[in-house]
Amino acid sequence: MKDKDDTKERSMHHHRLQRKLVDLTKKLFANPTVFVILLMLSYALGYISSPTFNSSRHTPPPNSPNPSIFQLTNLPTQLDNFRVTTRCANPIPPQNARQLIIDRLFNGTSPYSNFPPPHVTQLLRARRIKGWGSYGAVFSRLINKVKPRIIIEVGTFLGASALHMSNLTRQLGLDTQILCIDDFRGWPGFRDKFKDIQMINGDILLYYQFIQNVMYLNASESVLPVPYSSGSALTTLCEWGVTGDLIEVDAGHDFNSAWADINRAWRILRPGGVIFGHDYFTAADNRGVRRAVNLFAKINGLQVRIDGQHWVIDSAGNM
Known part of the structure; x- marks a missing residue:
């Protein structure tokens, strides 16, 4: 009987948390400024995690036997x-x-x-x-x-x-x-x-x-x-x-x-x-x-x- 009461209490607690998260999300997205900030953060995180960004940040050194295309095409710019x-x-x-x-x-x-x-x-x-x-x-x-x-x-x-x-x-x-x-x-x-x-x-x-x-x-x-x-x-x-x-x-x-x-x-x-x-x-x-x-x-x-x-x-x- 006690186990059933504990389970019921945990379920009600979880339900209350979900309601609070839903209410908080509605309030955040109701504010245009907050919405724009969240959108920009998600875009930045997606760009940083992309393969293109990582390869450009970790180009081989100039004397590498396998220089990247990025490095070769930008050689005049580097000079x-x-x-x-x-x-x-x-x-x-x-x-x-x-x-x-x-x-x-x-x-x-x-x-x-x-x-x-x-x-x-x-x-x-x-x-x-x-x-x-x-x-x-x-x-x-x-x-x-x-x-x-x-x-x-x-x-x-x-x-x-x-x-x-x-x-x-x-x-x-x-x-x-x-x-x-x-x-x-x-x-x-x-x-x-x-x-x-x-x-x-x-x-x-x-x-x-x-x-x-x-x-x-x-x-x-x-x-x-x-x-x-x-x-x-x-x-x-x-x-x-x-x-x-x-x-x-x-x-x-x-x-x-x-x-x-x-x-x-x-x-x-x-x-x-x-x-x-x-x-x-x-x-x-x-x-x-x-x-x-x-x-x-x-x-x-x-x-x-x-x-x-x-x-x-x-x-x-x-x-």
């Missing part, structure tokens, strides 16, 4: 922060480039005038030319192919490759101007290997030795320094309308530096021109220059050709 957006001026005639740079960078006076200044005369060697991969056959092949009016070199150091290219263009009878972009500061600790490059009050005389090398080889009419960082110099040439037929990128060898230089240099490469550079094969493997070159080519639908230690991209596509 937007690294893109160069400077608006370039209309290209100027090649024969005007040298004087434009002398006027705007050197106040109208050639950097070779009255060189060397007295305070560095005794600190310079008559000739101190050093480079890496500066005499490869790629230089001759590309100059013969392109026959450039303007060559832009990004990363010059003591001028070995620039002076080699100057000699090659002279042998072909070309009227070529070579613009050498470099801040001429070397890198921290480089004087451990180049102790003969002197310093005055912390000012490394790399720039002066470069000028001395150019004058020693009688190349001052064809080789002109642009003594600024690659980023600021390439951006400025873009704004001035200076373009190159052949551009060598050989400054920083880490991914970020190479990526920035290649993108900026590409903007001032004339249609049909060639861009190339050194250090495609280094101890950095696919973390440095090679990664930047390959990624740039992939995104822009270009082909990379290897010539010794150099990479080459022909904007005309006829490798």
Whole structure:
């Protein structure tokens, strides 16, 4: 008898709870604001639990052997922060480039005038030319192919490759101007290997030795320094309308530096021109220059050709 009474009491309690829930639900849905909030919450919960949402939140890392479609299709978007957006001026005639740079960078006076200044005369060697991969056959092949009016070199150091290219263009009878972009500061600790490059009050005389090398080889009419960082110099040439037929990128060898230089240099490469550079094969493997070159080519639908230690991209596509 007691069991029956307990069962009846539980049944009545359950019935009262149901009535209360029904009444509460009616009151909630009678309020439009509450109804909208509940609707939005249910939509959000459904979206978060969907397979599409979960796959986009858990895309494989960039080096994954199986990247998702989402990742591949959004690769250009992911790189937007690294893109160069400077608006370039209309290209100027090649024969005007040298004087434009002398006027705007050197106040109208050639950097070779009255060189060397007295305070560095005794600190310079008559000739101190050093480079890496500066005499490869790629230089001759590309100059013969392109026959450039303007060559832009990004990363010059003591001028070995620039002076080699100057000699090659002279042998072909070309009227070529070579613009050498470099801040001429070397890198921290480089004087451990180049102790003969002197310093005055912390000012490394790399720039002066470069000028001395150019004058020693009688190349001052064809080789002109642009003594600024690659980023600021390439951006400025873009704004001035200076373009190159052949551009060598050989400054920083880490991914970020190479990526920035290649993108900026590409903007001032004339249609049909060639861009190339050194250090495609280094101890950095696919973390440095090679990664930047390959990624740039992939995104822009270009082909990379290897010539010794150099990479080459022909904007005309006829490798």
